Amino acid sequence: MTAVTDALSGVLLVGGALLSLAASIGLLRFPDVASRIHAATKPQVLGLLLVLAGVALRLSSGTELATLLLVAIFQMATAPVAAHMIGRAAYRADLVRRDLLITDEAVGMGTERPVAERPRSDR
Template sequence: MGVIADWLGAACLVAGAVLALAAGIGVLRFPDALSRMHAATKPQVLGVLLLLLGIALRLRTMPDLGMVLLVAIFQLATAPVAAQMIGRAAYRSGRLDRSLLDADELAERGQGGGQVG
Protein backbone atom coordinates (compact mmCIF):
# COMPACT_ATOMS: atom_id res chain seq x y z
CA MET A 1 0.00 0.00 0.00
CA GLY A 2 2.83 2.40 0.83
CA VAL A 3 4.54 1.89 -2.52
CA ILE A 4 1.32 2.54 -4.43
CA ALA A 5 0.67 5.73 -2.42
CA ASP A 6 4.24 6.87 -3.09
CA TRP A 7 3.82 6.35 -6.84
CA LEU A 8 0.44 8.11 -6.87
CA GLY A 9 1.96 10.93 -4.85
CA ALA A 10 4.82 11.26 -7.32
CA ALA A 11 2.38 11.33 -10.24
CA CYS A 12 0.31 14.04 -8.52
CA LEU A 13 3.45 16.07 -7.84
CA VAL A 14 4.51 15.89 -11.48
CA ALA A 15 1.02 16.70 -12.78
CA GLY A 16 0.69 19.62 -10.35
CA ALA A 17 4.08 20.99 -11.35
CA VAL A 18 3.16 20.78 -15.04
CA LEU A 19 -0.12 22.64 -14.43
CA ALA A 20 1.64 25.31 -12.37
CA LEU A 21 4.20 25.70 -15.17
CA ALA A 22 1.40 26.01 -17.73
CA ALA A 23 -0.23 28.69 -15.58
CA GLY A 24 3.02 30.63 -15.39
CA ILE A 25 3.57 30.42 -19.14
CA GLY A 26 -0.04 31.50 -19.73
CA VAL A 27 0.39 34.57 -17.53
CA LEU A 28 3.43 35.57 -19.56
CA ARG A 29 2.08 34.73 -23.01
CA PHE A 30 -1.61 35.67 -23.01
CA PRO A 31 -2.35 39.08 -24.53
CA ASP A 32 -5.03 40.62 -22.29
CA ALA A 33 -5.89 40.90 -18.62
CA LEU A 34 -8.86 38.54 -18.66
CA SER A 35 -6.92 35.74 -20.34
CA ARG A 36 -4.05 36.22 -17.92
CA MET A 37 -6.46 36.18 -15.00
CA HIS A 38 -7.85 32.87 -16.27
CA ALA A 39 -4.35 31.41 -16.57
CA ALA A 40 -3.38 32.65 -13.14
CA THR A 41 -6.30 31.01 -11.37
CA LYS A 42 -7.71 27.90 -13.01
CA PRO A 43 -4.68 25.73 -13.84
CA GLN A 44 -2.68 27.21 -10.97
CA VAL A 45 -5.28 26.24 -8.36
CA LEU A 46 -5.63 22.73 -9.76
CA GLY A 47 -1.84 22.47 -9.91
CA VAL A 48 -1.47 23.50 -6.26
CA LEU A 49 -4.21 21.08 -5.21
CA LEU A 50 -2.48 18.25 -7.07
CA LEU A 51 0.82 19.18 -5.43
CA LEU A 52 -0.86 19.15 -2.03
CA LEU A 53 -2.45 15.78 -2.77
CA GLY A 54 0.95 14.44 -3.77
CA ILE A 55 2.48 15.77 -0.57
CA ALA A 56 -0.33 14.26 1.49
CA LEU A 57 0.12 10.87 -0.17
CA ARG A 58 3.85 10.96 0.51
CA LEU A 59 3.80 12.19 4.13
CA ARG A 60 0.69 10.43 5.54
CA THR A 61 0.88 11.80 9.11
CA MET A 62 -2.02 13.60 10.78
CA PRO A 63 -0.23 16.90 11.57
CA ASP A 64 1.04 17.08 7.99
CA LEU A 65 -2.39 16.25 6.56
CA GLY A 66 -3.97 18.96 8.70
CA MET A 67 -1.51 21.55 7.39
CA VAL A 68 -2.04 20.41 3.79
CA LEU A 69 -5.80 20.69 4.26
CA LEU A 70 -5.44 24.22 5.65
CA VAL A 71 -3.31 25.28 2.68
CA ALA A 72 -5.85 23.80 0.26
CA ILE A 73 -8.75 25.61 1.96
CA PHE A 74 -6.93 28.94 1.88
CA GLN A 75 -5.98 28.43 -1.77
CA LEU A 76 -9.56 27.65 -2.73
CA ALA A 77 -10.84 30.64 -0.73
CA THR A 78 -8.39 33.27 -1.96
CA ALA A 79 -7.77 32.50 -5.65
CA PRO A 80 -11.33 33.18 -6.89
CA VAL A 81 -11.55 36.40 -4.86
CA ALA A 82 -8.20 37.60 -6.20
CA ALA A 83 -9.26 36.79 -9.77
CA GLN A 84 -12.52 38.69 -9.29
CA MET A 85 -10.69 41.75 -7.99
CA ILE A 86 -8.12 41.65 -10.79
CA GLY A 87 -10.87 41.35 -13.40
CA ARG A 88 -12.86 44.19 -11.86
CA ALA A 89 -9.78 46.43 -11.67
CA ALA A 90 -8.90 45.68 -15.30
CA TYR A 91 -12.46 46.43 -16.36
CA ARG A 92 -12.71 49.71 -14.46
CA SER A 93 -9.32 50.95 -15.65
CA GLY A 94 -10.19 50.14 -19.26
CA ARG A 95 -7.26 47.77 -19.72
CA LEU A 96 -9.20 45.16 -21.61
CA ASP A 97 -10.74 44.82 -25.04
CA ARG A 98 -14.48 44.88 -24.47
CA SER A 99 -15.09 43.37 -27.90
CA LEU A 100 -13.82 40.09 -26.44
CA LEU A 101 -16.61 40.02 -23.83
CA ASP A 102 -19.63 37.84 -24.53
CA ALA A 103 -21.80 39.84 -22.12
CA ASP A 104 -20.96 43.15 -20.47
CA GLU A 105 -23.17 43.14 -17.40
CA LEU A 106 -21.26 45.94 -15.67
CA ALA A 107 -21.87 48.36 -18.55
CA GLU A 108 -25.58 47.61 -18.35
CA ARG A 109 -25.52 48.65 -14.67
CA GLY A 110 -23.60 51.83 -15.38
CA GLN A 111 -20.43 50.64 -13.64
CA GLY A 112 -18.22 50.87 -16.70
CA GLY A 113 -14.67 52.06 -16.47
CA GLY A 114 -12.20 53.84 -18.72
CA GLN A 115 -11.59 53.69 -22.43
CA VAL A 116 -11.33 50.52 -24.49
CA GLY A 117 -7.68 49.40 -24.41
Protein backbone atom coordinates (compact mmCIF):
# COMPACT_ATOMS: atom_id res chain seq x y z
CA MET A 1 0.00 0.00 0.00
CA THR A 2 2.81 2.45 0.70
CA ALA A 3 4.30 1.92 -2.77
CA VAL A 4 0.99 2.94 -4.33
CA THR A 5 0.69 5.94 -1.99
CA ASP A 6 4.27 6.97 -2.76
CA ALA A 7 3.67 6.71 -6.51
CA LEU A 8 0.40 8.66 -6.34
CA SER A 9 2.00 11.29 -4.13
CA GLY A 10 4.89 11.64 -6.57
CA VAL A 11 2.53 12.00 -9.54
CA LEU A 12 0.53 14.69 -7.74
CA LEU A 13 3.66 16.60 -6.73
CA VAL A 14 5.15 16.50 -10.22
CA GLY A 15 1.81 17.44 -11.81
CA GLY A 16 1.41 20.37 -9.44
CA ALA A 17 4.95 21.53 -10.06
CA LEU A 18 4.43 21.39 -13.83
CA LEU A 19 1.21 23.39 -13.61
CA SER A 20 2.92 26.01 -11.46
CA LEU A 21 5.76 26.14 -13.99
CA ALA A 22 3.25 26.61 -16.81
CA ALA A 23 1.64 29.46 -14.87
CA SER A 24 4.97 31.22 -14.43
CA ILE A 25 5.83 30.82 -18.10
CA GLY A 26 2.40 32.20 -19.00
CA LEU A 27 3.01 35.26 -16.83
CA LEU A 28 6.17 35.96 -18.77
CA ARG A 29 4.98 35.12 -22.28
CA PHE A 30 1.33 36.19 -22.56
CA PRO A 31 0.82 39.54 -24.30
CA ASP A 32 -1.93 41.30 -22.37
CA VAL A 33 -3.25 41.76 -18.85
CA ALA A 34 -6.28 39.50 -19.22
CA SER A 35 -4.18 36.58 -20.43
CA ARG A 36 -1.67 37.10 -17.65
CA ILE A 37 -4.41 37.18 -15.02
CA HIS A 38 -5.66 33.86 -16.34
CA ALA A 39 -2.16 32.39 -16.16
CA ALA A 40 -1.62 33.75 -12.67
CA THR A 41 -4.76 32.23 -11.18
CA LYS A 42 -6.10 29.10 -12.82
CA PRO A 43 -3.06 26.82 -13.33
CA GLN A 44 -1.27 28.20 -10.30
CA VAL A 45 -4.16 27.41 -7.94
CA LEU A 46 -4.67 23.94 -9.39
CA GLY A 47 -0.91 23.32 -9.21
CA LEU A 48 -0.84 24.31 -5.56
CA LEU A 49 -3.84 22.10 -4.80
CA LEU A 50 -2.14 19.14 -6.47
CA VAL A 51 1.03 19.75 -4.47
CA LEU A 52 -0.99 19.98 -1.26
CA ALA A 53 -2.79 16.73 -2.11
CA GLY A 54 0.54 15.03 -2.76
CA VAL A 55 1.91 16.24 0.56
CA ALA A 56 -1.31 15.26 2.36
CA LEU A 57 -0.88 11.66 1.20
CA ARG A 58 2.47 11.54 3.00
CA LEU A 59 1.29 13.10 6.27
CA SER A 60 -0.41 11.28 9.09
CA SER A 61 -1.17 13.91 11.72
CA GLY A 62 -4.59 15.53 11.80
CA THR A 63 -3.09 18.91 12.69
CA GLU A 64 -0.85 18.88 9.62
CA LEU A 65 -3.74 17.89 7.37
CA ALA A 66 -5.89 20.66 8.84
CA THR A 67 -3.13 23.16 8.10
CA LEU A 68 -2.94 21.99 4.49
CA LEU A 69 -6.71 22.30 4.21
CA LEU A 70 -6.56 25.88 5.51
CA VAL A 71 -3.85 26.74 2.99
CA ALA A 72 -6.02 25.34 0.19
CA ILE A 73 -9.11 27.23 1.34
CA PHE A 74 -7.28 30.54 1.69
CA GLN A 75 -5.64 30.12 -1.72
CA MET A 76 -8.96 29.41 -3.42
CA ALA A 77 -10.57 32.36 -1.63
CA THR A 78 -7.87 34.95 -2.30
CA ALA A 79 -6.64 34.18 -5.83
CA PRO A 80 -9.91 35.08 -7.63
CA VAL A 81 -10.31 38.26 -5.59
CA ALA A 82 -6.74 39.33 -6.33
CA ALA A 83 -7.19 38.61 -10.04
CA HIS A 84 -10.41 40.62 -10.08
CA MET A 85 -8.76 43.60 -8.40
CA ILE A 86 -5.81 43.47 -10.80
CA GLY A 87 -8.22 43.34 -13.73
CA ARG A 88 -10.18 46.34 -12.45
CA ALA A 89 -7.01 48.34 -11.87
CA ALA A 90 -5.76 47.50 -15.36
CA TYR A 91 -9.11 48.48 -16.88
CA ARG A 92 -9.17 51.80 -15.06
CA ALA A 93 -5.56 52.51 -16.03
CA ASP A 94 -6.54 51.81 -19.66
CA LEU A 95 -4.14 48.87 -19.98
CA VAL A 96 -6.77 46.49 -21.38
CA ARG A 97 -6.78 45.86 -25.11
CA ARG A 98 -10.21 47.15 -26.00
CA ASP A 99 -10.05 45.74 -29.52
CA LEU A 100 -10.32 42.25 -27.98
CA LEU A 101 -13.45 43.08 -25.99
CA ILE A 102 -16.71 41.94 -27.55
CA THR A 103 -18.86 43.57 -24.88
CA ASP A 104 -17.67 45.98 -22.26
CA GLU A 105 -19.71 45.40 -19.13
CA ALA A 106 -17.62 47.84 -17.12
CA VAL A 107 -18.88 50.89 -19.03
CA GLY A 108 -20.80 52.98 -16.56
CA MET A 109 -18.60 52.04 -13.63
CA GLY A 110 -16.54 55.20 -13.71
CA THR A 111 -15.20 55.13 -17.25
CA GLU A 112 -17.42 56.18 -20.13
CA ARG A 113 -15.34 55.10 -23.13
CA PRO A 114 -17.11 53.06 -25.82
CA VAL A 115 -15.58 49.86 -27.11
CA ALA A 116 -14.32 50.02 -30.67
CA GLU A 117 -16.39 47.92 -33.03
CA ARG A 118 -14.75 44.60 -33.66
CA PRO A 119 -15.46 42.90 -36.98
CA ARG A 120 -17.00 39.49 -36.44
CA SER A 121 -16.48 36.75 -38.95
CA ASP A 122 -19.45 34.68 -37.78
CA ARG A 123 -22.11 37.07 -39.15
